[in-house]
Amino acid sequence: MKIARRALAGLVAAPVLARVARAQAAPAVVVIGGGFGGASCAQALRRHGLVVTLVEPNATYTACPFSNAVIAGLRSxxxxxxxYDGARAQGITVVHQAATGIDAAxxxxxxxxxxRLAYDRLVLSPGIALRFDALEGYDEAAAATLPHAWQAGPQTELLHRQLEAMEDGGTVVMAVPANPYRCPPGPYERASLIAWYLKTKKxxxxxxVLDAKDSFSKQRLxxxxxxALYPGLLEYVPLSGGGRATGVDVAxxxxxxxxxSQAGAVVNVIPPQRAGAIAQMAGAADRSGWCPTDPTSFESRLLPGVHVIGDACIAGAMPKSAFSANAxxxxxxDxxxxxxxxxxxxxPRLLNTCYSLVAPDYGISVAGVYRPAGGVLADIPxxxxxxxxEAPPATRAAEAAYAEDWFETITADAFG
Amino acid sequence: MMAPRLALLLALAGPALAEEAAPPGASACLGCHSPVRQNAAIPSLRGRDPVEIAAMLQAFREGKAPATVMDRLARGFDAAESRTIAAWVVR
Structure with missing residues (x-):
């Protein structure tokens, strides 16, 4: 294993001096991606006293958790x-550039x-890329009319504005993909909060809701x-009922x-996904589009010295969630x-807790504990x-409050 | 492989700044229990009595304390693991 900060070592001619320089320089870690995985990892690496550079093209990160509440007008x-001021305050070097290539050798x-940035270890946390080749007619241009809102930002605001502009009596259509994708319960939380918006305002x-699968996370809840809350308003069509989207008709x-085909006044299309673009370019993703990793260290099984975390990695039983990425x-x-x-x-052992809102004061959760087994992370039975x-309203209200509290904590950890 | 002298130098230089690696399962607790936020609905564990935290984990595991998610999470650890986690999360 080579420990040197290569950029520094390269400046020193004599081998003996080079060796001293290497020994004295703290190892350099580069983290690509400033979301929940990357920003949290940069902070945790810094706490270990390592020299950390965070590569993230955007100056502002827009969080997906709770963005369904923005769509429903419940949150700004x-x-x-x-x-990334919090990262800089911890001594992390933040570079607002896109990573365009990785030379793992x-x-x-x-x-x-x-x-170019030299590293001793690289962390890839590139999140997801939307597969604009998966549904016939659904490309980036189509998303300007039929928003996905699955990467929070302008798309979130677009879907919210479309709901606001819709006349009472309109139909909203959602298309939900097959597994795996970012935030397994997310489409159903979104359906819940859109239903709440319609019930209250229209x-x-x-x-x-047209689904490409027959079962989903927290389904019975x-x-x-x-x-109980949206009878006659929300209709769910599973795969077996003909719910799988094959394409869109934008016009x-x-x-x-x-x-x-199912037309709507507002149409939300959540397309299939894969690991973020840099993972594909670097060769960290396999044919599934996602990145196989060692479940103990999260080191890539394809690129030595490169670790992949968050939505992009194949984490076995662990869902693609912000909590998982942070854990x-x-x-x-470490x-x-x-x-x-x-x-x-x-x-290691890892945890996940994912909250979803069925209504503003009605929270539900799924939790899991995981350990490596058979080369992947598996549920601990x-x-x-x-x-x-069956739970009283106070329990649902408590979980809704914990959901908000979790969001405050995890964003403080990643960005604080 | 790293040269032994280099490893020694790093071992001497590293831990002065570095925090210790968390025991299995412990670091994820901080995803909800913030060590830095004030007045959070989910309580901070920093500075708490580790014996009390381990006892809470046992009560959650055995279903003897009211819980939303902690009963489900605590069942992933035995008594010894819970004590190790408790000692780490209160730092």
Whole structure:
């Protein structure tokens, strides 16, 4: 293993001096991607005393958790935005450039301006890319009419504005992809909060949810909530009922399935996804489009010295969530600190907790505890599970409050 | 492989700044229990009595304390693991 800050070592001619320079310089870690995984990992690496550079093209990060509440008019977009001053205050070098290439053999990252960063270890946390080749007719241009709103930002605001502009009595159509994708319960939370918006503001309207699968995260909890709160308003069509979208008709504002097309006044298309672009370019993703990793260190199985965390990685039973990304970031940072010291990395255990809102004061959750088994992260039997199916309103209200509190904590950790 | 002398130098230089690696499962607790936020609905664990935290984890695991998610999470750890986690999360 080479520990040197290569850029520095390269400046020193004599081998003996080079060796001294290497020994004295703290190892350099580059983190690509400033979302929940990358920003959290940069902070955790810094706490280990490492020299950390965070590469993120945008000056502002827009968080996906709670963006469904923005769509439903329950929350302002401002509450979703975070910057990198907190990272800089911790001594992290933040570079607002896109990473355009990775040379894993030379341990170098190429940036958009052509400059290069040397690293001892690299963390890739590129999030997702939307597959604009997956649904016929659904490309980036189509998303300006039929928003996905699955990467928070202008798309979130567009879907919110479309709902506001819709006349009472209109139909909203949602298309939901097959697994795996970012935030497994997210489409159903979105359906819930759109239904809440319609019930409160436009009660003659309908919501049609077309799903490419037959079962989903927290299904019984969502369905119980929908039956209680939104009867006759929200209609759910699973794969077996013909719910799988095959394409869109942009001019007709419709989702196309094998059995026909469903037009809506507002159409939200959540397309299939894969790991973010740099993971594909660097060769960290396999044929599935996602990145296979070692479940103990999150080191890529394809690129030595490169670790992949967050939505982009294949994490077995762990869902693609902000909580998972943050938990993986901490474990990955510990593993990198140990590897750079030449120390063994013990088997980790990871947690996930995902809250969803069925209504503003009605929260539900799924939790899991994971350990490496058979080369992937597996559920620990007996642990984890969903909120109770029968629970008093106070319990649902408590989980809604905990959801907000979790968001405050995780954003403070990643961006504070 | 790293040269032994280099490893020694790093071992001496590193830990002065570095925090220790968390025991299995412990660091994820901080995803909800913030060590820095004030007046959070989900309580901070920093500075708490580790014996009390371990006892809470046991009560959650056995279903003897009211819980939303903590009963489900605590069942992923045995008593010894819970004590190790408790000692770390209160730092």
């Amino acid at each position: 977009m401002e509450q979703q935005r975070f910057g 030379a341990r170098q990252v190429t940036l958009g301006d052509g400059s 009660p003659r309207s309908k919501l049609l 969502f369905e119980a909530g929908w039956a 007709g504002r419709a989702v196309v399935t094998e059995f026909g 993986q970031a901490r474990v990955c940072a 593993a990198i600190a140990l590897l750079l010291r030449g120390a063994p990395v013990p088997e 007996g642990a984890g599970g969903i909120s109770p199916l």
